Amino acid sequence: MPGGNDLIAPERRRVLFLQGPLSPLFRQIGNRIREAGHDVFRINLCAGDWLHWHGPECTSFRGPPADWPGFIGRFLADNRITDLVLHGDQRLYHRLAINCAKQQDIQIAVTELGYxxxxxxxxxxxxxxxxxxxxxxxxxVRRIADKVGDVDFSPMFPGSFYLQTVPDVIYNLANVILKPLYPHYQRHTIYHPIPEYLRGAVRLLGEKRRNGEVNAALAGLVENATPFFVLPLQLEGDFQLRRHSPYGSFADVINLVLGSFAQAAPVAAHLVLKSHPLDVGYESWPEVVGKAVARYGLEGRVHFFDGGNLGALFKHASGMVTLNSTAGLEALQAGVPVKTLVPAHYDIAGLTSRAPLESFWTAPEKPDPELLEAFLRAIAGTIQVRGSIHNRDGVPVAAENIARRILDRSLNEPDAFVDPPPRLERARALGVPL
Known part of the structure; x- marks a missing residue:
């Protein structure tokens, strides 16, 4: 827990932070590393970055993206950077910085929301x-779990709607209003924030009604003992779709899954497509789904749920097909068979189906409970840390734990680093552009 600083590393470290989550997390990590006697640097790419962290250790990059590789390469070398810390690895600026850091043998620490x-x-x-x-x-995985030992999985740091939404709005509005200060900044999101927020506010007004409709539709499926599979939609701007999959749009995924379902699923089976809770309605998914239903002759067997929650579906689902969503891990924890279309972090033989999609509809395999328990302990002890950016008490805990892992060079430890990345070859064979 935060308190006295005992983050001691044997050699002096020079740690560079790029964009972090929309939270004081990175600044607090930097403070702990500095208090431990190491040097901290930060590069701000936009006004929102500056709002989260500004001071003498910060540098602003205001040039066009084409100048970024040369700038970051020189910055890493000139400042003798030993560690690079960033949130998400596929933002334009981040993936170019990672390439430069690898060439200079710099430790790279990538954060993301917890699995x-x-x-x-x-x-x-x-x-x-x-x-x-x-x-x-x-x-x-089992060997790692044995080394990790027991893990406390008790619930901690429940999310705050305020901390999930307000920092996001402030950050993005600052980038719009203060764009002249960083005129060439290329945001990693695909929609302009102002119309996106307006759409989100309008959808929020109809949330209660949509949830009621979904609950009624689910109750009908359960009452009629209708077997059904689930396909959770992912956001068009999600890097899991844009960079870690071969698909240009989730519409491609919908057509692939519905085509397979029409060809191979039992006639009695139904398919439920569940909207993403953060979707603001740009894509008109009901229309996309309706056209696919007509194309494949699936009238009456496909349902679009624009609300509700996945947990309620898991209690009755025969299985779940996902591109590579974290929701797949939630399904596995509920004992639901899962088929991923792209290798996700939990796509491991014995947890997910390795059979073709056409076979999954008729023979979905439940996850091995013992392997799942080992997997959860393994990731909790190696690539997960306690703390949260969506809880005020969770931020300092996350900062302390991440700073400690960076300074003692225990990223992916014990024994959880395989090179080359073990999923990459399978992903490339599917057409993933990495």
Whole structure:
């Protein structure tokens, strides 16, 4: 827990932070590392970055993206950087910085929201998702779990709606209003924030009604004992879709899954498509789904749920198909068979189906409970840390734990770093552009 600083590393470290989550997390990590006697640097790319962290240790990059590789390469070398810390590995500025850091043998720490949320953060060495170095061999996973030992999974740091939304609005509005200060900044989101927020506010007004409609539709399926599978939608701007999959839009995923379902699923089976809770309605998914239903002759067997929660579906679902959403891990924890279309971090033989999608509809395999328990302990002890950016008490805890892992060079430890990334070859074979 935060308190006296005992973060001691044998050699002096020079740690550079790029963009972090929309939270004081990175600044607090930097403070702990500085208090331990090391040097801290920060590069701000936009006004929102500056709002979260500004001071003498900060430098602003205001040039066009084409100048970034040369700038970051020189910055790393001139300042003798030993560690690079960033949130998400596929933002334009981040993936170029990672390439430069690897060439200079710099430790790379990548953060993301926790796989075991709420109350956890992800911290991996070099990359995430299909670029994760966490092993995908069941024997190796069990070996790590044995080394990790017992883990306290008790719920901590429940999320705050305020901390999930208000920092996001402030950050993005600052980038709009103060754009002249960083005129060339290229945001990593695909929609302009102001119309996105307006759409989100309008959708929020109809949330109660949509949830009621979904609950009634689910009750009908359950009452009629209708077997159904679930496909959770992912956001068009999600890097899991944009960079870690071969698909240009989630509409491609919908057509692929519905085509397979029409060809191979039992006639009695139904398919439920569940909207993402942060979707603001740009894509008109009901229309996309309706056209696919007509194309494949699936009238009456496909349902679009624009609300509700996945947990209620898991209690009755025959299985779940996902691109590579973290929701797949939640399904596995509920004992639901899962088929991923792209290798996710939990896509391990014995947990998820390795059979073709056409076979999954008729023979969905439940996850091995013992392997799942080992996997959860393994990731909790190696690539997850306690803490949360969506809880005021959770931020300092996350900062302390992440700073400690960075300084003692225990990223992906014990024994959870495999090189090359074990999912990458399978992903590339599917057409993932990495």
């Amino acid at each position: 075991l949320r709420p109350g956890w953060m992800t911290l991996e060495r070099n990359g995430l998702s299909t670029l994760s170095h966490f092993p995908d061999d069941p024997v190796h």
